[in-house]
Amino acid sequence: MTPPSSRPTMRDVAERARVSPKTVSNVLTGTAQVREPTRLRVEQAMRELDFVPNLSARGLRNGRSGVIGLAQPDLRAAFSASMTHAVVEAAHARGLVVQVEETAAEPARERDLVTRARTHLIDGMILNPVRLQDSVVEHLDHLPPIVLIGEVEQHRTDRVFINSRSAARDAVRHLLARGARRIVALGGAEHGAGLDKATQGQRLRGYLAGLAEAELPASPELQVEVPEWTIAGGAAGMREILERGAEFDAVLAFTDSIALGAMHELRSWGARLPEDVLVCGFDDVEHARFAGTPLTTIAFDHQAYANAALDLLTSRMRDRGLPPRAQEIPYELLARTSTQGPPAGFSGKNSPI
């Protein structure tokens, strides 16, 4: 019927309905009035030809593609998966589709993404940055609308965040209240790039603040950076602490995935959870609730988070002149089995102390 690989265009529809292409466009977009019988003829022609508008052409013409980008460090991480789901839902509800990008594999990609090529096919972008601080905003004038999710130390773009710093401090308070005294920070360390990186920096700061207000020392021995925020990454980080021979009685993991890896590693070294060691995570992914030892974590509404990001993004897509806005999403510490104290303490040197 139709030539193999070419789809019908508005011109084809117009011919078949015996009207001009512009009338077809009018039917489609509702820009102008179209008389009933004409509209019906056009609609039938569209149906018969199985017409689908060419979005490249439309995008070229009116400067918008209906596509937004979502960039995250590692799509395998449970939190990223949850966030992707939530963003896709929120976008769908607003008639937008989502293009995903991954930034962790090569550090250059994060920077590239914002400044280079693809940028131009998308109307806006939601970015969960790892290290990016200034490089984003440098080129801000030339960029599409951007909403940052997570903590970044700047106030020139829109962003959505939970107060990670205060959350981490609350988690430390909780662990201390349950009897812990020597808390491992699993995900960031003061030396190294610890405080520079976005979310990681805020969680580390909160951890330090929590210790400080209880007048407890912050030991570098109990801090470790975790480059990949996955389960395997968490396990590797925990192993490092254990191999140092450090003594501790609680772990504050910077994400739930890290916490789950840590719990696995601890168990395989013979630690009992939570009898020997308390563990607290971040993000409340589905997994946390169903873990062997259900995981205490910082919970917040992922869908609300995504909705807020999309609201900021779409409003800015409509009006680029708006001032930068920041929206905080409330969190809550969800106490589960993994922090039922008091803990006996544990050390990689030997069996439970």
Added chain:
Amino acid sequence: MTPPSSRPTMRDVAERARVSPKTVSNVLTGTAQVREPTRLRVEQAMRELDFVPNLSARGLRNGRSGVIGLAQPDLRAAFSASMTHAVVEAAHARGLVVQVEETAAEPARERDLVTRARTHLIDGMILNPVRLQDSVVEHLDHLPPIVLIGEVEQHRTDRVFINSRSAARDAVRHLLARGARRIVALGGAEHGAGLDKATQGQRLRGYLAGLAEAELPASPELQVEVPEWTIAGGAAGMREILERGAEFDAVLAFTDSIALGAMHELRSWGARLPEDVLVCGFDDVEHARFAGTPLTTIAFDHQAYANAALDLLTSRMRDRGLPPRAQEIPYELLARTSTQGPPAGFSGKNSPI
């Protein structure tokens, strides 16, 4: 400097470099030779203007956008997350970007996606179908290239798959060899839509085949459908079996997420794993290895799976006349702690029997 919201075009670059727009295009695409000094001038102009080509325009002109679609039932599921990661990596390596879609929420979306609107902005599509069988192929002539991932009973599109049926049968054999006799099928049931749905149907068939070759009866009491293949879905399915009061000594879960939910539920009813009940999953997501009781599962190389899908897709994008091809990815049963038998057996009626 630049007018607020309009990016430089090739025309601007051309003017600044004192050449024609076509020469800029030649520098960019390498279509024709460009003399060194000219090329340098153009490149500098591009740099100075921070020029980025407009992909809508390019897409319109040469009919390709460089975007592929990836549609999966539920992006929260661990397997989907892993697959998304793998596909994004594979696509990136081939200079493509990925648009994600989710089909589980409304059944109509799966159908819509293949036939309607957005279709036109993407060059091809990777689809993990839930129920879709015929509706895809109906319109096949009008569709962009499609690769199905997972088991679908048709041979008119390209597809990548593991032999789920034989894998499920192997899993049953493994459970039987470890001493199980009454195996729960968690994810699909003979009555209901069990056998009709894509992957689910094949896994159910393999389960039945495994029982049959051991001359064991297939009890409807031990089968349950799980609408959402998530951890919570698995827990709910397990609960249903337990509330039926069924007696069993092993669980074959149709994905790892389902298995993890089942293990949680079993534990909370007092079952010991694997002493009372053996559990086997599917997909070998990161999580399986790190579970409280490390999970035996059907493992395969997710990245190889994604690479195969992209190879099929890109080759078809180049030549739509190719015959439909199917590529099988090998799997392997990875025995971990969760199937260290023999199991004592368990029933929802009371404590371990």
Added chain:
DNA sequence: CGCAGTCTTTACATCGATGTAAAAGACAGC
């Protein structure tokens, strides 16, 4: 020094949808 032959660069048309402005049609009122 001039010309064939090659290598670069240019002008122009095109991809498909849509805004603009003008033409065509519908309809009321006198």
Added chain:
DNA sequence: GCTGTCTTTTACATCGATGTAAAGACTGCG
């Protein structure tokens, strides 16, 4: 039956990149 207003439809130009074909620059050779 004709004018004037309002509605519907049309022709044309445009968005930005790129293929085509023709013009222009340059090389080497006689």
